[in-house]
Structure formats: structure tokens, C-alpha cells
Amino acid sequence: MDQPLSRRIPVLYSARQAAKNPGAYSPSAGKPTIVATALADRGFPVSFYAPRPLLFAELCRAHSSTYVEGILSGREQNGFGNRDKAVAASLPYTSGSMLGAALAARPNMPACSLTSGFHHAMWDTGGGFCTINGLMVTAAALLEMGKAERVAILDLDAHYGNGTDDILRHRADLAPSIIHRTMGGSGSRHGHYIAKLQAFLADISDFEPSVILYQAGADPHEDDPLGGYISTEEMRERDRMVFEFAEGEGIPLAWNLAGGYQKGGVTGIDPVLALHLNTFREACRAYGLPIPAEMAVPASARSRSSWWDEPVDDVPMLRGPERSKDSYREVGRRYSQRSLFNEKW
Numbered sequence: 012m013d014q015p016l017s018r019r020i021p022v023l024y025s026a027r028q029a030a031k032n033p034g035a036y037s038p039s040a041g042k043p044t045i046v047a048t049a050l051a052d053r054g055f056p057v058s059f060y061a062p063r064p065l066l067f068a069e070l071c072r073a074h075s076s077t078y079v080e081g082i083l084s085g086r087e088q089n090g091f092g093n094r095d096k097a098v099a100a101s102l103p104y105t106s107g108s109m110l111g112a113a114l115a116a117r118p119n120m121p122a123c124s125l126t127s128g129f130h131h132a133m134w135d136t137g138g139g140f141c142t143i144n145g146l147m148v149t150a151a152a153l154l155e156m157g158k159a160e161r162v163a164i165l166d167l168d169a170h171y172g173n174g175t176d177d178i179l180r181h182r183a184d185l186a187p188s189i190i191h192r193t194m195g196g197s198g199s200r201h202g203h204y205i206a207k208l209q210a211f212l213a214d215i216s217d218f219e220p221s222v223i224l225y226q227a228g229a230d231p232h233e234d235d236p237l238g239g240y241i242s243t244e245e246m247r248e249r250d251r252m253v254f255e256f257a258e259g260e261g262i263p264l265a266w267n268l269a270g271g272y273q274k275g276g277v278t279g280i281d282p283v284l285a286l287h288l289n290t291f292r293e294a295c296r297a298y299g300l301p302i303p304a305e306m307a308v309p310a311s312a313r314s315r316s317s318w319w320d321e322p323v324d325d326v327p328m329l330r331g332p333e334r335s336k337d338s339y340r341e342v343g344r345r346y347s348q349r350s351l352f353n354e355k356w
């Protein structure tokens with residue numbers, strides 16, 4: 012089922028946005044590679060594009076320059092509570108991946124950034140496994156570059172987006188152009204969760220954003236050690252509601268992975284991987300794309316005894332005609348020709 016490029020979900024991913032971070036409780040720094048490999052192995056209708064690493068000044072749109080300098084040089088503690096150089100090196104790519112996804116999204120095709128670790132990062136400090144707030148870096152970039160008039164941040168991670176709130180207070184000039192809705196901590200019962208999500212979507216509809224940044228955290232799942240209040244089916248319903256809303260309203264949507272802390276299986280995070288793949292399945296359903304059958308982990312993946320010991324470049328990806336050093340610029344050109352979102356710019 013080879014899909015033409017125009018009917019595949021753009022996925023912004025580079026091995027450089029992943030970092031092995033041994034000793035950290037959160038697997039999020041290594042997760043992009045695991046998800047990218049699973050998408051490629053299982054035949055999801057996606058195309059991979061390498062993100063452009065953001066410049067120092069671009070990260071400073073959402074953080075103090077002293078903080079960004081301290082983080083990138085390894086002098087300041089990152090959101091994992093260490094000074095790991097590999098994490099620092101990945102940061103221009105993680106935020107670049109989110110911005111790239113936002114630029115690639117169209118009214119009839121969402122885009123995904125295989126990133127996590129954004130919403131607890133504040134103006135001048137990290138925390139909760141978050142170092143740079145890629146949601147706010149992206150929103151600020153879109154607004155300041157004149158790529159969007161208004162931006163919606165829909166944060167359905169299990170935890171509250173306190174870092175996003177903090178940066179909005181520091182960027183009061185941009186705040187009127189950004190709507191931030193975060194579910195964190197308020198979704199204890201299914202009916203309540205769905206009602207609250209419906210209210211969020213109504214608010215976003217009224218705000219008429221140029222683009223939605225959707226933080227599709229897997230940690231609200233009932234089995235998650237750090238979250239835990241909705242079932243697998245309910246999480247699919249959540250994703251279905253969001254994608255059907257964006258598709259129905261014709262608003263380009265870019266999503267990212269966000270939290271998820273269950274452990275187990277071949278990859279070390281199989282339960283979380285399954286939830287992230289369900290989000291892709293719901294995107295496929297809402298946008299009329301073929302949905303790969305649910306299946307066991309393929310043999311090629313099973314033979315890899317430990318993902319954490321694999322070199323992060325060793326990923327079966329970027330196959331076919333889209334493989335190019337200039338793929339990011341190509342996708343930008345292609346979408347600037349086709350996207351209604353772009354036409355509004």
C-alpha cells in the first residue's frame with residue numbers, strides 16, 4: 012500500500028533529536044528512535060523529514076538567553092537533573108522537529124514530531140524531564156515569523172503545562188495570540204475527561220487558530236505509573252475527537268509524543284509505544300488514510316536485544332525518493348505550494 016507523498020503523514024525525525032540518557036527515569040530522550048523504527052517497520056503511511064536544528068536566538072524566543080546558553084554549554088542542569096552533553100546536543104533538533112511539523116501540517120493532513128519533554132520547561136529553568144519548551148518555541152516562531160496569526164496549544168499530557176503558562180507570562184506580547192488548554196491533573200473520570208475535552212475544543216474553535224499544536228501524551232493511561240486515569244480505548248477516543256475536530260474545522264494540526272512511563276517488552280517501553288501507535292492509527296482514520304493492521308513486534312525488532320545500546324543512527328528510515336539532505340527544505344517548498352495554511356500567511 013504505497014501511498015503517494017501527498018497522502019502520507021509528514022513525520023519530523025532525526026536521530027540527532029534522540030539522546031541516550033542512562034540513569035534517567037524518563038525514557039523520553041530515546042523514544043523518538045523507537046517510534047520512528049516502529050512506524051517504518053509496520054508500514055504506516057508516513058514520510059520522514061529531518062528537522063532543521065534551531066538557532067540560539069530561536070530558542071531564546073521562549074527562554075532567557077542566560078538559561079539557553081547554560082543549557083547548551085552543559086553548565087546548567089537540564090530537565091532530567093543532569094548536565095548530559097548528549098541531551099544538550101539534541102535540543103536544537105527537538106524544538107526544530109516541532110516547528111518543522113507545524114510548518115508541514117495542512118488542513119487535510121496532520122504532521123507529527125517524534126518529541127517529548129516540552130511543557131514543564133519554564134522561562135529560565137527546566138524540570139520534569141523537560142528542558143526547552145518546544146511548544147512555546149514553535150508558537151513564538153510561527154507568530155514572529157508571520158507564519159500564523161493565532162496558535163492553539165492543546166496539551167493532553169497527564170500533567171499540567173506549567174512551563175507553558177510561565178513562558179506566556181514572560182511573553183505577554185505574544186500571549187493574546189496563543190490559546191493554551193492543558194488537561195493536566197483534571198481527568199479523573201471518563202465522562203468528566205470527555206466533557207472537558209469538548210469544552211477545550213469549543214474554546215479553540217472560537218479562537219480560530221491558524222494551527223493547533225497537540226501534545227498527545229501517553230501518560231494519562233490508567234496503567235501509567237505517573238498518570239493513570241483513562242483506558243486504552245478512552246485514549247483512542249481522545250485522539251479521535253482531536254483529529255476529527257481539526258480535520259472538520261480545516262485547521263492544520265501538528266502533534267508530538269509527550270509523556271509515557273510504562274516499561275516492558277522488547278523496546279523497553281512497548282506499552283507506551285503501543286499507545287503512541289494508536290494515536291497514529293486515529294490520525295489515519297480521521298484523515299482517510301490506510302490503517303496498518305495491529306500486529307506483533309516484527310522479527311527485525313525482536314532481534315535487537317536492547318534499544319538503549321543501539322547506535323541511534325541505525326534506523327531503517329528515510330527510504331525512497333524523499334531521502335535527501337535537503338528534505339526539510341523540500342517539504343517546506345512542497346507544502347508552501349499546496350497548503351491552505353500557507354496561503355493564509
Ligand SMILES: [Zn+2]
Pocket residue numbers: 168169170228230270271
Ligand atoms: Zn506527563
